[in-house]
Amino acid sequence: MEFEGIVTGKVPYKERDLIVRAILRNGLSGSFYVYGGQGGGKKQKPTLLELGHMIKFRVKASHRKIEGAELMITESHQAVWSPQKIRFNVHAYYLMCLYFELLNKASIVFHPDDHELSTEHEGIFNVLSNSLFYIDQALAVENFKPAKHLWFFMVKLLFHLGIMPEGQNCAYCGTSLNDVSRLSFIPNEGHFACSNCFQGENHLGLWQRWLLAYQTSFKQIDEFFDVDFQDTDKLIQYFCHHYHLKPVELSSYRLLFK
Numbered sequence: 001m002e003f004e005g006i007v008t009g010k011v012p013y014k015e016r017d018l019i020v021r022a023i024l025r026n027g028l029s030g031s032f033y034v035y036g037g038q039g040g041g042k043k044q045k046p047t048l049l050e051l052g053h054m055i056k057f058r059v060k061a062s063h064r065k066i067e068g069a070e071l072m073i074t075e076s077h078q079a080v081w082s083p084q085k086i087r088f089n090v091h092a093y094y095l096m097c098l099y100f101e102l103l104n105k106a107s108i109v110f111h112p113d114d115h116e117l118s119t120e121h122e123g124i125f126n127v128l129s130n131s132l133f134y135i136d137q138a139l140a141v142e143n144f145k146p147a148k149h150l151w152f153f154m155v156k157l158l159f160h161l162g163i164m165p166e167g168q169n170c171a172y173c174g175t176s177l178n179d180v181s182r183l184s185f186i187p188n189e190g191h192f193a194c195s196n197c198f199q200g201e202n203h204l205g206l207w208q209r210w211l212l213a214y215q216t217s218f219k220q221i222d223e224f225f226d227v228d229f230q231d232t233d234k235l236i237q238y239f240c241h242h243y244h245l246k247p248v249e250l251s252s253y254r255l256l257f258k
């Protein structure tokens with residue numbers, strides 16, 4: 001059996017083996033046991049299993065359980081795609097790590113015995129693969145804007161996780177938000193409010209950029225307005241609210257601003 005996935009985490013195991021976590025094409029998070037996966041050895045074989053690389057794993061029918069996780073045992077693996085520039089740019093690298101951190105919190109774990117192939121979560125894989133591809137491409141032409149890339153990633157991820165907030169009506173009085181000139185997004189409560197119900201910053205522009213990014217493909221990211229980290233932070237706060245986390249718990253998020 002074969003699985004393609006993007007490596008989102010890896011842990012050395014024993015002397016030379018590796019446990020690899022990947023977001024699979026079905027959008028779920030799978031774990032693989034790779035004998036000799038740490039590379040090295042007499043021939044100093046380099047490992048393909050780096051963060052952000054898209055790998056095709058061929059797995060055995062049997063699997064093993066380590067510390068509660070069901071791991072698929074790989075027979076062989078090969079690289080399908082790998083970013084060329086990301087690891088040389090510190091902000092791009094931390095941004096990629098942040099994506100993995102968020103996905104590791106939000107994605108559903110794939111169980112090797114579960115042969116029912118659902119396509120329900122495929123969008124999550126596409127968001128990740130597109131995000132990495134377009135960061136790499138932006139770096140190649142020296143047009144990498146971290147906040148804008150994070151904005152696109154978050155907008156599309158929230159949609160594919162099925163947790164876009166309800167933005168039609170004020171959460172308190174029900175007024176249609178199409179009819180107001182001021183509204184506030186309250187990420188820690190996960191909803192929008194009109195200015196009669198909530199006195200705060202006006203987020204009408206933010207909500208419009210949100211909907212527009214949702215409709216815009218990654219391919220058109222260059223033509224999209226600039227976005228700043230203040231905006232993206234609202235989406236991170238909202239994600240954290242939803243998954244019962246605090247933004248400070250996301251270690252790569254803090255590093256992004258250093």
Ligand SMILES: [Zn+2]
Nearest residue numbers: 170173194197
């Ligand atoms: Zn209201």
